[in-house]
Amino acid sequence: MHNINFIRENPQEFDNAMIQRGEIAISKKILEIDEEKRKTQTFLQNLLSEKNTLSKTIGKLKSENKNADNYLKKVEEIKNEINTLKELETIKEDELQSILKRLPNIPHSSTPVGKSENDNLFYKEWGTKPVFKFKPKRHFEIGEDNNLMDFETASKLSGSRFVVLKGQLSRLERAISNFMLDKHTLENGYKEMNVPFLVKDDILYGTGNLPKFSEDLFAAGDNHWLIPTAEVPLTNLSNNQILNIKQLPLRYTSYTHCFRSEAGAAGKDTRGMLRQHQFTKVELVSIVEPNYSDNELERMLSCAEAILKELNIHYRIMTLCTGDMGFAAQKTYDIEVWLPGENNYREISSCSNCGDFQARRMNTRYKKENKNIFVHTLNGSGLAVGRTMIAILENYQTEDGNVIIPEVLRKYFNNQDKLI
RNA sequence: GGAGAGAUGGGUGAGUGGCUUAAACCACAGGUUUGCUAAACCUGCGAAGGAAGUAAUUCCUUCCGAGGGUUCGAAUCCCUCUCUCUCCGCCA
Structure with missing residues (x-):
């Protein structure tokens, strides 16, 4: 607002x-x-x-x-x-x-001006593209060849854009999310929260998803929506509150399922599990004083980056331009991970500073020198779990069709060093 | 699902038609005293908005879970809804 x-x-x-x-x-x-x-x-x-x-x-x-x-x-x-x-x-x-309430946030002064994703600005990169002596497979080939990723059965159950992960891949999903949560809670200072996946209208209004983007959401019954991201419940934890300055900054993390209709993406990424109606994500949310939000965005970005660094997967970071940014954001970094099978960079995290835009919609303030001031809110993926799995499969695949388990995940994966 | 009780500022909580202009306490902010800390004492302190003024400030309106209604006048009476709590039933 x-x-x-x-x-x-x-x-x-x-x-x-x-x-x-x-x-x-x-x-x-x-x-x-x-x-x-x-x-x-x-x-x-x-x-x-x-x-x-x-x-x-x-x-x-x-x-x-x-x-x-x-x-x-x-x-x-x-x-x-x-x-x-x-x-x-x-x-x-x-x-x-x-x-x-239908007008997007004002861009930050450092946000590049542009019309589409082609105008996004390269910010930085980490690592290098891995070299393969064979033609690397795409993630769904690895998954299907090993009978661990089943799109046909998922389609039988739920239609298109769903997947059934079997056995070791299902376990890998659990290992990845546990690794991320441990990292953010034990090292990065985020408080883990377990939140509802169904929320009411005004909660989605607070984060800016409603009233403009209802077609992107799944409705559940007459009074609830399925969350498109944990950002929604996490940011709204403090709605309609006047916080004490001593409570700030608030940093939350949550592992949730996310549900998106992908209404505008017909025909896009139909193969594989890159773009699903349902996926899991470990989300980061910060609620901070206004003058600190620029720093907090860099901090949040580095927390998300740390995951990929420990997994040792090459990525680059783009600063989104004014035309490509989400409704509530004033500045956004996308982390794009390298996928050798697809021979492309794909978004695996998006970290945004929303300034006081959501705070005004949610009415979240804090008291400073007897004045009530709107807080700044930030959110970022830390990271999308399904896409992290894709990145691991494609980057760690071996010629015999197996996948090496990244070292940091092994303690969450029964100490195995190979997927199969 | 059945029965009952309730929702008042950042928190606890008083207030049953006009002396409420929402008490009191806590928290918070400022100050005094004290060698520091603590304590005590004093002062201030709900929110949103409008008008006038260069400004300090002054005046006004609305808000007691939400929305309607009754009344010259509503936190207070009536209706609808939402949520919370207690007991019973069912249940992972």
Whole structure:
């Protein structure tokens, strides 16, 4: 949600930011409605004040057993006007909100300007592409050849974009997520949380998924949605709260299933388990003081990177441009892991600083010097578990079709050094 | 699923139609005293918004789980919904 005061004071800057994000200049319309709303409000409040005074006089007169008919008549007269103005105020307020809540966050000054993913900026990379003496297989070939990854059975159960992982791959999933959680809780200072996968409308509104992106979500019954990421419940843990400054920063991690309809991705990545309706992810969320959020984004990124470093898998990091960034973000880094089978870099983590955008929607503040200030929220994958498995399979595959288990995972994998 | 009780500021909690302008305590912030810490004492302290003013500030409106209603006037009365707790039943 946007700060209306900022738009009043910097309409041009606001319009420029929206244009960079593929929206249109709309500050003029916003300020017109805002102006009408405030005029109505002022007029209404004066009448309410008058009514309150009259009511008090009536109370006094009645307690003294005096006649109050004149005052009662006056109240009756302004009542209709009050109701009309109330309705008008509500209309204007709704009009304003319906525009504001659908506008994306203002990009950070360091976010590159661009239209699509082609304009994303290379930030840095780690490691090198592994060299194979044979043609590396793609992850689903390794999985299917060993009868550990079953898309047909999954399709029988649930349709397309699902997978059944069998035996050792199912165990590998568990090993990866345990490794990540241990790393983030024991070394990186995140508190592990086990959260609901079903949430209500207002929770998704808080993180910015609603009202604009309902088509990306799965609805469950009349009152719940399946979470598309643990960011949603984790960030909302503090909604509608005024936090004590001593509580900050709050750092949470959670391993959850995530559910996405992939509505706009028809025909994209249909082979394999890269893009599923259901996948697991270890998420990182930070709630911090505003002046610290830039640092926290770098910190969070390094926590996510640490996982790939320990797994010894090559990756690069891109800074997303204004046109490719998510709705609530002001700055986002994508970690893209190298997949030799696919001969491509693929997103395995996305770390975003949302500034106070979500905090305004969720109404999360903290008290500093007796003032209530909106917090800054950040979220990042640390990492997507399914895609990490893909990266391991493709990077650690051997010529005989087996896969070496990365050293750091072996203690979570029955101390085996090979998948099979 | 059945029966009952409840939801008030950051927290505990008083308040059953107009002296509530939401008490009191705790927490928090500032100060005094003290060699430091602690303690004691003093002061301040709910939230959102509007208007006037260069500003300090002043005035006003709304908010007591949410939404409706009754009334000149509602935290308080009525209706609907949500959630929490207790007991019973069922259940991983």
